[in-house]
Amino acid sequence: MYKIRVILDTQEDVIRTLLVNDSFNLEDLHFTIAKSFGFEGQEMASFYRTDEEWNQGEEIPLFNMAEAGEGISMQTCFLKETLPAINTKLIYVYDFLNMWTFYVDVVDITPEQKDNLPQTILSVGQIPNEAPEKEFIADKLDDNFGDEGDIDDEFGHFDDDFDFNEY
Structure with missing residues (x-):
């Protein structure tokens, strides 16, 4: 049995602690x-898989999106494999139009089994009427690229009349 804490990414505390069967998949x-x-x-x-600092990694979509049908999906990822230990984390995004974003963290794993799962054992706060606005800000990159003339200096002169179609 897994005890999982789910926190909504918002100013106010909106938290749910869930008990789920260890046989659950991500769907x-x-x-x-x-x-x-x-x-x-x-x-x-x-x-989304994540590290200890909540850096977003590989996506696990609701449905398999791969062309050949070999991609992963929530249905093929089981808790025992995806969340194998306490403090394993995921980011969960629900409704891509509104971008409800949640932090999912494994609080405890026990061999105990219960019949009436899943269960919400702690509920703190109310979800807001609208999803919090997401502001995606990239780190400012230093402009080390220089002028366009630098390419000629570094790699030699490129003829503008070079015909790529010859090859």
């Missing part, structure tokens, strides 16, 4: 999280 967790926050679970969503 089951998706519906459990959505329901615990009052959503229907009908919108597109994705989990």
Whole structure:
């Protein structure tokens, strides 16, 4: 059995602590999280692998999006494999139009089994009427590229009349 804390990325504290079966896949967790926050679970969503500092990594979409059908999806990722230890983390994004963003953290894993799972054992705060606005700000890059003439200096002169179609 997993005890999972889910925190909405917002100014106010909006937290749910869930108990779920260790046999769950991420699709089951998706519906459990959505329901615990009052959503229907009908919108597109994705989990993202993350490190200890919550840096977003590989996407695990609700549906397999690969052309050949070999990509991962929530249905093929089980908790035991995706969240193998306490303090394993994921980022969960629900409804890509509104970008509800949640931090998912494994609080405890026990061999104990319960029949009435999933269960919300702690509910703090109310979800706002609208998703918090997301502001994506990239770090400012130093302009070390110089002038266009630098390319000629570094790599030799490129003829403008070079015909790439010859090859």
